[in-house]
């Protein structure tokens with residue numbers, strides 16, 4: 161039961177790409193009830209750079225997508241024999257390399273891999289993006305859209321980005337490193353809202369998203385410093401955009417290791433367990449990463 165977990169957790173239980181997070185490197189993500197007054201929700205989004213909405217979506221709608229996802233992936237052998245797809249239980253007999261997490265960046269070995277089994281798994285994970293239960297029912301969920309329309313004041317003009325990312329984070333593989341989303345949205349205005357929606361319950365050690373405390377100040381700093389440098393070099397907007405991407409690791413990440421990043425900037429990572437139905441909204445400069453997945457589920 162994710163909500164029954166103790167906090168603060170023992171430091172050993174909080175692993176990221178570059179090892180455990182120390183006790184003073186973690187804090188708890190602030191949860192918000194979606195029924196709070198809009199003004200309060202807006203203020204929290206501005207203050208924190210994110211808004212963690214507990215139980216925004218109907219749990220059964222999220223679990224439906226989860227079930228469809230694992231039914232689709234099932235022929236790859238990812239699931240433990242005799243378990244229900246909706247439970248998404250990893251078969252521990254499997255070699256993790258055959259089930260790489262997609263989207264964590266090619267340079268760290270999580271790109272499209274060579275092995276036949278891995279290729280099948282990745283192909284199915286990519287195919288999921290095109291399925292109606294995902295791209296229509298899940299991504300365009302009216303409750304999510306309505307909340308964003310109201311929160312931003314965009315109303316009827318609210319547009320979904322057509323390219324969405326259905327990430328997975330499988331046991332024994334590397335999770336996505338430290339980044340802010342504007343890096344991946346380079347050709348758009350930095351006014352978009354990212355919705356990170358866990359497709360099921362995620363325990364603290366289950367590999368959920370983590371946020372650097374007030375990380376958006378760093379994200380903005382990186383962005384501003386670089387834009388200034390580009391201007392000084394006389395670059396055009398287009399040249400600056402391309403150069404930006406060269407300024408990052410080849411994967412578009414600020415760093416591979418969250419623990420070392422937190423030490424360098426003396427900031428905490430904000431962590432939490434998630435339940436199906438939860439949604440986190442964040443700004444394009446919010447700095448995030450993932451916990452390592454230490455659980456089979």
Ligand SMILES: O=C(O)CCC(=O)C(=O)O
Nearest residue numbers: 263325327336341448450
């Ligand atoms: O791994 C995830 O679920 C999140 C990935 C992410 O933050 C991103 O693609 O920008």
Ligand SMILES: [Fe+2]
Nearest residue numbers: 339340341448
């Ligand atoms: Fe992201």
